[in-house]
Amino acid sequence: MITTMDRSKIIETTKDFLSVEFEIDKNKITPESNLKETLDLDSLDYVDLVVVIEENFGFKVTGEDFKGIVTFNDFYNLVEQKLSK
Amino acid sequence: MNQRVVITGIGIYSCIGKNLPEVLDSLYNGKSGIIYEAKRKEDGYRSALTGFVEDPDLKPFLSRRERIGMHQPAMYAFMSTKEALEMAKLDVDYLEKNETGIIFGNDSTAGAVIETIDKARKKKDNTLIGSGDIFQNMNCTVNMNLSTIYKLKGINFTLSAACASGSHSIGIAFLLIKQGLQERIVCGGAQEINSYAMGSFDGLSAFSIRESEPTKASRPFDRDRDGLIPSGGAATLILESYDSAKKRGAPILAEVIGYGFSSNGDHISNPNIDGQYRSLNMALKQAEVKTQEIDYVNAHATSTPIGDAIEAKVLGEVLGGKVPVSSTKSMTGHECWMAGASEIVYSLLMMQNNFIAPNINFENPDDESAKINIIAQTKEQNIDCFLSNSFGFGGTNSSLIVRKSPL
Numbered sequence: 221m222i223t224t225m226d227r228s229k230i231i232e233t234t235k236d237f238l239s240v241e242f243e244i245d246k247n248k249i250t251p252e253s254n255l256k257e258t259l260d261l262d263s264l265d266y267v268d269l270v271v272v273i274e275e276n277f278g279f280k281v282t283g284e285d286f287k288g289i290v291t292f293n294d295f296y297n298l299v300e301q302k303l304s305k
Numbered sequence: 306m307n308q309r310v311v312i313t314g315i316g317i318y319s320c321i322g323k324n325l326p327e328v329l330d331s332l333y334n335g336k337s338g339i340i341y342e343a344k345r346k347e348d349g350y351r352s353a354l355t356g357f358v359e360d361p362d363l364k365p366f367l368s369r370r371e372r373i374g375m376h377q378p379a380m381y382a383f384m385s386t387k388e389a390l391e392m393a394k395l396d397v398d399y400l401e402k403n404e405t406g407i408i409f410g411n412d413s414t415a416g417a418v419i420e421t422i423d424k425a426r427k428k429k430d431n432t433l434i435g436s437g438d439i440f441q442n443m444n445c446t447v448n449m450n451l452s453t454i455y456k457l458k459g460i461n462f463t464l465s466a467a468c469a470s471g472s473h474s475i476g477i478a479f480l481l482i483k484q485g486l487q488e489r490i491v492c493g494g495a496q497e498i499n500s501y502a503m504g505s506f507d508g509l510s511a512f513s514i515r516e517s518e519p520t521k522a523s524r525p526f527d528r529d530r531d532g533l534i535p536s537g538g539a540a541t542l543i544l545e546s547y548d549s550a551k552k553r554g555a556p557i558l559a560e561v562i563g564y565g566f567s568s569n570g571d572h573i574s575n576p577n578i579d580g581q582y583r584s585l586n587m588a589l590k591q592a593e594v595k596t597q598e599i600d601y602v603n604a605h606a607t608s609t610p611i612g613d614a615i616e617a618k619v620l621g622e623v624l625g626g627k628v629p630v631s632s633t634k635s636m637t638g639h640e641c642w643m644a645g646a647s648e649i650v651y652s653l654l655m656m657q658n659n660f661i662a663p664n665i666n667f668e669n670p671d672d673e674s675a676k677i678n679i680i681a682q683t684k685e686q687n688i689d690c691f692l693s694n695s696f697g698f699g700g701t702n703s704s705l706i707v708r709k710s711p712l
Contacts, residue, residue: 243369262370267436274433 225277230299234292237276241268251293258292277303306485309711310478313489313555314393314543315650316385319643320356320498320536321636324388329654332662333683337520337636339534345507348500352512354522356536356638357498371454374440376417378495378642379450381539382409386451386491389541394555395489397456406459406487408478409447410470410494412642415502417441447495447539459487465642467697468605470494471540472645476564476703478544489545494646496537503535509574513608523639524666525606525632526613526674533607536638540647547711557710559653563592563692569700576612576696581619584702588692589623592706596624598690599706601661603652605694606632607639616694617673624692631664631680645695645703656688656709 225233231251239246242259249258261269266286274280279302289295315325320338322328331338338356345353361384363372375383390396395405421438425431440449445463452461460481464474471494478490506512513532515522524530550557565588569580589596602620606613613632620630633651634640640647655662660683667674667681690708 264436265370267432268373271433271435280430280433 225303227296227300230296233276234295234299237272241272249292251296252291255289255292255295279303308483308485309547310482310544310561311547311550311711312542312558312561312653312707313545313550314389314395315558315653316388316392316541317538317647317650318358318361318381318384319538319540319637319640319647320358323358323384325654328651329658331636332633332651332654333658333660335636335663335665335683337523337665338536339519339523339638341516341519345500348504350500350504350507351510352507352514352516352532354513354516354519354534355498356534356640358538367454373437374446375450376414376441376446377497377499377537378411378414378539379441379446381537382447382451382493382495382541383454385493385539385541389491389543390455392556393543394553395543401456401458404459404488405457406478406481406490407448407452407457407461408464408474408490408492409451410464410466410474410642410646411444411447412465412467412470413497413502414442414444414446416497416499417446419501451491457491460490466701467699468639468641469645469695469697469701469703470642471647472693472695472703472705473566473701475542475544475561475646475649475705476566479561479564482544482546488549489543491541492544492646493539493541494643495539496641496643498537506535511609521666523608523635525604525608525635525664526617526670526679527667528669528671530608530610530613533609533634534638536640538640538643538647540643540650542646542649559656559707559709560711561705562594562708563588563704563706565589565591565704567702569702571700574698576615577700578615578619580700580702581616581694581696582623584704585619585623585694588704588706594690594706599624599628599692600686600688601652601655601691602628602630603648603691603693604630604632605696607634614671614673617677621673621676626676627678629661629680629684629686630677631662633662635663635665635667645693648693648695649705649707652691652693652707656691659687660685661688
C-alpha cells in the first residue's frame with residue numbers, strides 16, 4: 221500500500237497508467253477534462269479502471285467513490301484523500 | 306427448401322502459415338510447422354513437441370474494447386475470419402444489414418482460465434480480475450467476440466465436439482443453409498496453443514516423443530509413428546446459399562454436398578470401426594456420389610498407432626485402395642478443435658491449385674496403411690471432389706464431402 225505521494229506525482233502516475241490502459245493520448249488528460257468522456261468509459265471499462273487504480277495506488281475505488289468524480293481534478297483529490305488515510 | 310450450399314470465402318492462421326498464400330506454399334512443399342518448445346519440459350510435459358504460431362497483433366485492426374475479451378482462440382479466429390470475409394467480399398456494413406450466422410468450433414479456453422484463476426488467487430477479490438476475462442474464459446469466446454465485431458444477426462452458437470468440432474460446425478451450417486433457414490454462416494474452428502491447454506492430454510502418453518526430430522515426429526500411417534503432436538490456430542469458411550452467392554457476385558470456391566455424422570457409443574478415447582463406417586457412408590449417401598468419384602481423401606489420421614490403423618482399414622473397405630489419401634497433420638500436427646475446418650481449407654487450396662499435398666514422413670506402411678493409396682510426395686492432380694474425416698474423443702465422428710464450384 222502506497223502511503224505518500226505528492227500531487228504532481230499522482231498526476232504523472234495517473235496519466236501514465238490510464239493512457240496505457242485505455243490507449244489514449246496522454247495530453248488529453250488535463251485537470252479539468254471529464255474523466256468518463258476522456259477515457260470513453262462504458263460500464264465494463266469501470267471494472268478495468270478499478271483494477272488499474274488498485275495496481276498503481278494500492279487502494280480499491282468503490283462505486284460510491286466514483287459518484288463524486290467528474291473531472292480528473294476530482295480524481296486526484298480522491299487519490300490524495302485515500303492515500304492520506 | 307433444398308438450397309445448394311457453396312463456400313465463398315476461406316481463411317487460415319496456422320503453424321504452416323499465417324495466411325492462405327503462406328499455407329499454400331507449405332502444403333505444396335511439404336513443410337512442417339512442428340517445433341520443440343523447451344519450456345514444456347519445465348511444465349512437466351512428457352513431450353515438448355508442438356505446432357507453433359505466434360499470437361497476432363490485433364491493435365491495427367481492433368479497438369481496446371474489441372480486443373480485451375480475446376485470448377488465443379478468438380485472436381486466431383479473428384485473423385482467419387478477416388481473411389475469409391475479405392475473400393467472400395463481405396464487410397461489417399453488409400453483415401449488419403443482411404442476416405448472417407456464426408457457428409464456430411472450439412472446445413477449450415484453458416490458457417485464459419488459468420490466467421484468470423491465477424489473478425483471483427493472488428487478489429482474493431473477484432472485482433479486481435478485470436472486465437475481459439469472462440469473455441476469454443467461456444468456451445463460446447470466438448462466437449461472442451466475432452459476432453460482436455462483425456455485427457452478425459443470424460444463428461450464433463459454439464460447437465463443441467472435441468477434435469471434430471470444426472468439421473461439425475461446417476456440417477451444421479451446411480444443413481441450416483440447405484434447409485433455407487440461413488443465407489450464410491461464418492463457420493470454422495479454433496484451437497489454443499499453450500502449455501495449459503494440452504498438459505492433461507500429454508498425460509495420456511498420446512504425444513510423439515521423437516523430440517530429436519521435430520519435423521519428422523508427426524508421421525500418420527507410417528509404421529514407426531509413436532503418437533500425435535498438439536497444434537492449433539484457426540480456420541474459417543464462409544458457407545452460403547448458391548442463390549445468395551450468385552446474387553452478390555461472390556466467388557464460389559466449391560460446393561458442400563455431403564455431411565455424415567455418428568457417435569461410437571463406446572470407449573471415451575479409443576476409436577471405433579463401426580462409428581467411422583456410419584459417418585463415412587452417411588456422407589457418401591447424402592452427396593449422391595459413387596466412391597470412385599472421390600478424387601482425394603484428407604484423412605483424420607493423427608499419427609497414433611491405433612487411430613491411423615482403424616481409419617486406414619475403414620477407408621480401404623469403404624472407398625477401395627486406389628483413392629489418393631493424405632493426412633496434412635503430418636505437417637501441421639493435430640489441430641484438434643480446429644482440424645476439421647482447417648483440413649477443408651487445406652483441401653480447397655489443393656483443389657484450386659491441382660495438387661495433392663504430401664503425407665510427409667510416410668516411409669514404411671504397416672499392415673493396414675499398405676492397403677490404401679497414401680500420397681507421400683506432392684502429386685500434381687486434378688481434384689473435382691474430396692472427402693475429409695474428423696473423429697473426436699467421446700466417439701464423435703464427422704465426414705464432409707466437397708466438390709468443385711458449380712456453374
